[in-house]
Amino acid sequence: MSTSHPPPASSSVPERSTWRSVLHHDVPASLVVFLIAIPLSLGIAAASGAPLIAGLVAAVVGGVVAGALGGSPLQVSGPAAGLTVVVAGLVGQFGWAATAGITCAAGLLQILLGVTRVGRLALSLSPAVVHGMLAGIGVTIAVQQLHVVLGGKAQSSLIANLGALPAQLVAHHPHSVLVGVLTVAILLTWPRLPKVKMVPAPLVAVVAVTALAAAFLTDVTRVDLPEQPLKELVLPAVPDGAPIEIITAVLTVALVASVESLLSAVAVDKLHRGKRSNLDRELIGQGAANAVSGALGGMPVTGVIVRSSTNVAAGARSRASAILHGIWIAAFVLAAGAMLELIPMAALAGVLLVTGLRLVQLAHIRTLRKHDELLVYVVTAAGVAVLGLADGVLIGLALAIVRVLYRLARATVTTTEEDGLWTIRIRGTLVFLGVASLVRTLRSIPEAARVRVDLDVHHLDHAAYEAIEDWRRGHLARGGSVELNRVAFRAAMRSDPARRLLPWHPQVVAEPDQRVSMLDGIREFEASADPIRPMLAKLAADGQRPAQLFITCADSRIVPNLITTTGPGDQFCVRNVGNLVPPKGSNSSSVDAAIEYAVDVLGVKSIVVCGHSHCGAAAAALEANAPAGTGLQNWLRHLEPSLRRAVGLPDIVDPATGVKLSPADKLSVANVGVQLANLRSFACVREAEDEGRLELIGLWFDLRAAAARLVLDREPYLVRADEELATAGSSFKR
Template sequence: MSTYTEQPAPPRRATTFWPDVGASLVVFLVALPLCVGVAVASGVPAELGIVTGVVGGLVVGLLPGSTMQVSGPAAGLTVLVADTVAAHGLAALGLIVLGAGLLQVAMGVLRLGRWFRAISPAVVQGMLAGIGLVLVLGQLYPFAGQDQPATTGEKIAGLPGLLLTAVTTPVGLSGVAIGVLTLVVTGLWKRTPLRAVPGMLVGAVVASAVALLLPLPRISVGSLGDVVSAVDLSLFDAGVLGAMLTFALVASAESLFSAAAVDRMHDGPRTRYDTELVAQGVGNTVCGLLGALPMTAVIVRSSANVDAGARTRLSRVLHGAWLLLFVVLLPGVLAYVPLAVLAALLVQAGWKLLSPGRVLALARTDRAEAAVLVLTAGLIVLTDLLTGTLAGLLAAVVKTAWDVSRLSVTVTRHGEDHHHVAVRGNATFLRLPELLETLEALPDGRRVRVDLSGVRHLDQACGQAIDQWAAQRQGVELIHPAAVD
């Protein structure tokens, strides 16, 4: 029997247009420095970040899936992009992003989007924490006017020299002062009555104004047409294929995790995960064709969109239009922004990804989950994003298997020469050492009854081990369960 639930009438266009226009301006002001900052931190021309932001607004913004979520270049992908460009060259980036986008479209069509919701939260937090830590380490160098080293090991090893440069050179002292000023103004602005204006924008404007007379490295932004390049299919190889898969999985996970968070911020339509995955794939396909940065849905811009009162997807489309107009009409304005200001904004973004408070809270409630988080984050820092994430997923699976392998082995003595062993729960290879240790500790020459009737699952490893143990002893009686999985 079907039931009919009356759906609320869609808001009238007249009541949503101006709120969406206002929200789009707020999102634009938040997105502009982040688009440029993510590109610079990724080691690619700043214009490529803006291209991705424009595509995120004008292309993905028009597609169904999520209403309030805003897409663009993400701080969480800077480490992956930088490593990929170092390994394969900037010319291969477009091909990799194109392949990742097509993979995302395929995953969405195959309805795999919902499965990203099943990934262990500890792995997700560990992935974000690892990315955040690497991002923070890298962005410390622009404060002192230095280029960040290529590897995490070099970033860590270079910290003593960086500190010396920061406190003994005019560029270092000026950069640190401007970076700290950016963070202080951004943080304090949230406490003012004018907090509807993005604090990140206010911090960037104030710090850039103060830095006008200081000798600091600054952003250089040219024409978008100078950086857009065609895809070179001849660069395809096994390494590029692996990078495509990594980009697709990481970008999809970040977008859909963001969707889950954004859905909790508003009362509008919920995200359709598979449809949103297709939309993200289309966006990355377009970015790949243009040779731009990869995109994801981003929580900072999305939350700004919701907080600013957006009603429909028009706000995110318009924010892409404002980005395009700005870079076409006023690109010279960005030349006044020091790299230290962008570094400060990205340090703030990296700290939010790291989220030490969440890590400590998880450690207090579930040490095993916290161990998975630390393992994932640590391996990302020590190796790379893909290795750390896959290791975290494997650790989460093993932990889950251990948790469900609840096995109780109880030995009861009846008289002088009879022992009764009751086995209950799930007998898997993970619990095999514990089971065999109990059985082998029973004295020889005694009758033993092993009651397996309470076993819900008996895997092959445990079954064979019990049979072999029984065959080597005299007087063993096995009571097998009637049926096991």
């Protein structure tokens, strides 16, 4: 990818862990994460009813063990707010020693899930259920910690905490309230201050209120750690209870910790420019950390997005940062643990109060509302908050499954009549549950009528097929006529995924004499265009605002919107033979006008030059067989700089297959680089790029593999587009 402006600070690039990189990037990042991890770990332990030292043990083990063995190099693990409610329930039911034993067993189960490669199935959970679970946990934590901020003690459930809140408000604990309110105020205002975001807000809040309390407030409850932490560790014990209760506890810890860790790993992948996480390995690393943490008397461990995002923002480049942060915590607790005992508990409660509220994210609510999943989110959150984690998640899952089944079994069947032609439109998924409604609609068609069946369904089962066929035969027998698209009918019976992806798929696979005409295609488009008509009408009224100028070849096999998954209004396209951009002043007015209009008038954010394999223009330029004196020969002369560049390049290898490209494909790759350089002959492009308003991107599409590659200005010259962030600012810079 080509860009003349640097990537954002939060988009760090993992690289090989050399000593220089570790010292320059990972050590500073680990210190930042270490400073934020201590107050969070203590607060989560206090909120869970666990020994405070157990939270620190989990932070150390999460950093060292999960950091070393996990599959997400920049993820930081430790005790997480998402498990607070679960751990608190286990401590109340089994005691702390047994909870540590459950944590150890849950870790072993996670390792098993990772080894058998079924751990990634945790990501199949409905996002509405997952975010609803986190929201319910967040509300529970916030209400619970509000009691501590007010100087009291948290109750065992959300209902009990809400019931006791009036009395807590009446109670008089001014010093604790001052500490808690000041902590919350700093947490909310610090990130809004300019040029201080690199210093974590929790660290600033806890240090500030601790200093205030040490100087002026002597009667606040403070952190109480054992004088000899290693001797005070509680070894795990076998839980005393019914087997089903113990198994449920282990499964709950394992599944919640796994889901939270994997979701965090996926979120961290979006923050940095590097190789995507290996989710199975990450689950093994998390399991190993939980097994070790439980064996040492520590809390459950998960990947934590707060610490992980801080790690990326601080400039970490490898897993060394996560490992070192755990080592710093261990060294600090052993050497200077007395300093932690100056921290007021109300300060930690303030940190947890804000953390809990941030688990309820408005962005998730807006997204789920847009996709009609808000009901599942609300029910799950309410269930977790009121009934408990397991019951709430099960209720949410049940509701999500019911809604999916309803949608899968739902088909819309409508009939219209115009000039004696009855049109039956069938949309959705047509299975046996909808056959009764379908048959009623079909039987409402008058006998001997002319009928056209417009079928656009994702799946058609045998019961629905027989219902339509039986009606069709009967209608024909009674003197009527039926027009039915047999290709669409058969594709729906097969649940053909290619047809769902490509509505024109039958034209591709059919024999030449079976191809529908252009007019038939237009008729099919207009008949099925209702879903996109409002969008097109809005585009017509508002005008176009594309984000990208896409310059590609006129080759009929290249479909820009298909390979970039874009739609109307997203791309401003220029197509010509060989995807050429003649330098400014080459008398190519059409290309010049398109570039200047896109940059100066439309204000596009990026320009993509897309070449492709099996390019006829590249082959013609190599063989010099364009007819003499023709417009084609004159146009292909613009490929001569690309020919010279291709000669000077070493062999280019496809990044996925390792196969050396043919001479024509090598030329088409080199040609992309030359056209990017030609773009900079336009003053408007240079100016926009220099100001950081425009990005130039080289792309090469492999027709045979149906895969896009990014074009670089150095070896390996091609990288897979799904790993494009692995190489920052690399292609064809000036």
